[in-house]
Amino acid sequence: xxxxxxxxxxxxxxxxxxxxxxxxxxxxxxxxxxxxxxxxxxxxxxxxxxxxxxxxxxxxxxxxxxxxxxxxxxxxxxxxxxxxxxxxxxxxxxxxxxxxxxxxxxxxxxxxxxxxxxxxxxxxxxxxxxxxxxxxxxxxxxxxxxxxxxxxxxx
Amino acid sequence: xxxxxxxxxxxxxxxxxxxxxxxxxxxxxxxxxxxxxxxxxxxxxxxxxxxxxxxxxxxxxxxxxxxxxxxxxxxxxxxxxxxxxxxxxxxxxxxxxxxxxxxxxxxxxxxxxxxxxxxxxxxxxxxxxxxxxxxxxxxxxxxxxxxxxxxxxxxxxxxxxxxxxxxxxxxxxxxxxxxxxxxxxxxxxxxxxxxxxxxxxx
Numbered sequence: 224x225x226x227x228x229x230x231x232x233x234x235x236x237x238x239x240x241x242x243x244x245x246x247x248x249x250x251x252x253x254x255x256x257x258x259x260x261x262x263x264x265x266x267x268x269x270x271x272x273x274x275x276x277x278x279x280x281x282x283x284x285x286x287x288x289x290x291x292x293x294x295x296x297x298x299x300x301x302x303x304x305x306x307x308x309x310x311x312x313x314x315x316x317x318x319x320x321x322x323x324x325x326x327x328x329x330x331x332x333x334x335x336x337x338x339x340x341x342x343x344x345x346x347x348x349x350x351x352x353x354x355x356x357x358x359x360x361x362x363x364x365x366x367x368x369x370x371x372x373x374x375x376x377x378x
Numbered sequence: 379x380x381x382x383x384x385x386x387x388x389x390x391x392x393x394x395x396x397x398x399x400x401x402x403x404x405x406x407x408x409x410x411x412x413x414x415x416x417x418x419x420x421x422x423x424x425x426x427x428x429x430x431x432x433x434x435x436x437x438x439x440x441x442x443x444x445x446x447x448x449x450x451x452x453x454x455x456x457x458x459x460x461x462x463x464x465x466x467x468x469x470x471x472x473x474x475x476x477x478x479x480x481x482x483x484x485x486x487x488x489x490x491x492x493x494x495x496x497x498x499x500x501x502x503x504x505x506x507x508x509x510x511x512x513x514x515x516x517x518x519x520x521x522x523x524x525x526x527x528x529x530x531x532x533x534x535x536x537x538x539x540x541x542x543x544x545x546x547x548x549x550x551x552x553x554x555x556x557x558x559x560x561x562x563x564x565x566x567x568x569x570x571x572x573x574x575x576x577x578x579x580x
Binding site for chain 2: 228229230231232233234235253254257258260261262263264265266267268269270273274276277278280281282284285291293
């Protein structure tokens with residue numbers, strides 16, 4: 224049976240079905256006898272002070288971690304509070320229309336900021352492409368190495 | 379063929395020694411422990427310490443390491459009690475934690491255990507010694523434990539879970555994190571190896 228050990232129950236069925244009747248009966252009978260002996264074994268008792276030692280460790284351990292539901296709830300409450308604060312701050316004395324104007328103004332300013340940053344990057348690239356490329360490659364390489372090292376430590 | 383596969387086994391007495399409340403074992407104790415009741419957690423430890431320690435000992439073959447790892451498993455269970463899925467049996471959850479810790483330790487071991495297996499046969503006593511010793515000769519049982527000690531951790535584990543702890547194939551699949559449709563084949567392979575070891579013994 225070593226050559227083709229069954230991996231699944233279906234393969235085992237097929238393997239046993241393929242055996243000659245006598246051989247199969249003999250094999251199963253030997254397994255039955257073995258099972259009778261196995262069923263008489265029992266788990267050992269742990270040391271007498273096992274529970275005491277566990278509870279000592281539990282007492283010394285930090286408080287149990289929050290459940291994902293509790294964490295999600297905390298995040299929602301924090302975000303909602305922050306959002307409410309921002310809205311109240313922006314709309315202070317300006318009514319609801321003021322909030323819309325502020326948001327629109329933010330988008331315009333953000334667009335200007337992106338264009339400015341893009342222009343700066345383009346200038347740097349035109350004047351010193353090689354040092355910038357080398358710097359980026361070095362940063363990328365060191366990040367990959369650091370991540371690999373972290374992965375090994377975690378494993 | 380399924381009847382042949384099941385052999386003469388009775389249905390495993392799943393969770394027979396466990397206190398069952400609200401359909402899921404230990405749910406009340408778990409909820410009390412979550413609220414900070416340490417007595418409830420101690421009760422949980424007392425209830426399932428034997429199967430958890432048992433599986434650690436079968437895998438690690440060292441009582442000191444088994445005790446240490448089983449304690450660590452309970453500690454991790456306590457620290458992650460809020461993440462425990464109440465639809466799963468608590469004992470299987472802790473056993474899965476213990477199993478993973480054991481496998482980590484086995485992987486870290488740089489060398490094979492050189493411990494004398496026969497010494498371990500002495501630390502694996504029977505549950506009800508007086509009843510068992512009348513049913514089976516002590517020497518035979520020791521011989522069987524020795525033979526089991528020569529098997530791989532996977533084989534020892536599946537045999538211990540099924541025959542010693544009387545878990546169902548579904549429960550074993552959950553603890554071992556494998557497909558339920560492979561458990562009978564795993565059991566058969568383990569029994570076959572055990573049979574050959576027993577046959578080779580003088």
